[in-house]
Amino acid sequence: MQIHVITAFPKTFDGFLDESILKRAVSGGAVTITLHHIRDYATDRHQQIDDYPYGGGPGMILKAEPIFRCVEQVCEKYALPERKITLLTPAGQRYDQKKAVELSLRQSMVLLCGHYKGVDQRVIDELVDEEISIGDYVLTGGELAAMVIIDSVARLLPGVLGDIDSAITDSFQTGLLDHPHYTRPENFRGNLVPNVLLRGNHAAISEWRLQQALQITKERRQDLYKQYIEYEKSNPSC
Numbered sequence: 587m588q589i590h591v592i593t594a595f596p597k598t599f600d601g602f603l604d605e606s607i608l609k610r611a612v613s614g615g616a617v618t619i620t621l622h623h624i625r626d627y628a629t630d631r632h633q634q635i636d637d638y639p640y641g642g643g644p645g646m647i648l649k650a651e652p653i654f655r656c657v658e659q660v661c662e663k664y665a666l667p668e669r670k671i672t673l674l675t676p677a678g679q680r681y682d683q684k685k686a687v688e689l690s691l692r693q694s695m696v697l698l699c700g701h702y703k704g705v706d707q708r709v710i711d712e713l714v715d716e717e718i719s720i721g722d723y724v725l726t727g728g729e730l731a732a733m734v735i736i737d738s739v740a741r742l743l744p745g746v747l748g749d750i751d752s753a754i755t756d757s758f759q760t761g762l763l764d765h766p767h768y769t770r771p772e773n774f775r776g777n778l779v780p781n782v783l784l785r786g787n788h789a790a791i792s793e794w795r796l797q798q799a800l801q802i803t804k805e806r807r808q809d810l811y812k813q814y815i816e817y818e819k820s821n822p823s824c
């Protein structure tokens with residue numbers, strides 16, 4: 587998968603791309619991530635990328651022209667298999683695991699990070715195909731949201747996680763929150779690992795994990811729990 591990020595703050599991604607799973611995803615060839623600095627596409631003497639809003643009001647607005655130039659050049663230079671531009675904004679559709687799976691099936695993504703007070707509406711009208719929010723709160727820019735999306739999508743790409751099960755059994759992927767996990771030692775300051783996990787009976791372990799996941803989901807997320815129960819009712823053989 588090719589991921590292109592259009593941002594006014596490319597340095598924000600330092601560290602994030604150099605560590606752990608993301609680093610492995612890139613070095614293993616599962617994904618390429620290319621950062622494009624909006625300022626590099628500004629043509630005026632001061633390389634201005636933002637300006638005051640027409641009609642007045644607080645904050646600055648990202649200008650349309652450098653973003654148009656950037657998107658056009660990225661699409662041309664990289665011959666993108668899919669020309670879908672995704673804007674990160676609190677006004678977008680709420681992001682979830684279902685959307686992560688959908689994005690992971692694409693061959694390319696272009697993530698446009700909003701900043702300041704917003705982006706000129708003509709960018710949204712003419713260039714943007716979808717708008718995504720990672721939650722009902724306002725960040726200073728779309729960069730953190732882009733990182734959330736890249737991380738959650740990359741771990742779903744084939745070959746990125748060492749053990750394929752670890753993505754398939756993630757919270758949300760199954761429709762339920764994850765069950766508890768334990769590792770050595772068996773006795774930590776008097777707190778014991780549940781006995782069922784030590785006996786090697788895999789059917790009993792699976793059943794215990796399912797019951798734990800159901801209980802935790804019921805306690806914490808009634809919405810997910812109801813959805814799961816409804817789905818199970820209408821698909822009894824699964």
Ligand code: ADE
Pocket residue numbers: 674675676700718719720721722723724725726727728731
């Ligand atoms: N930019 C600012 N806040 C955001 C959010 N919640 N989601 C996506 N992009 C954003």
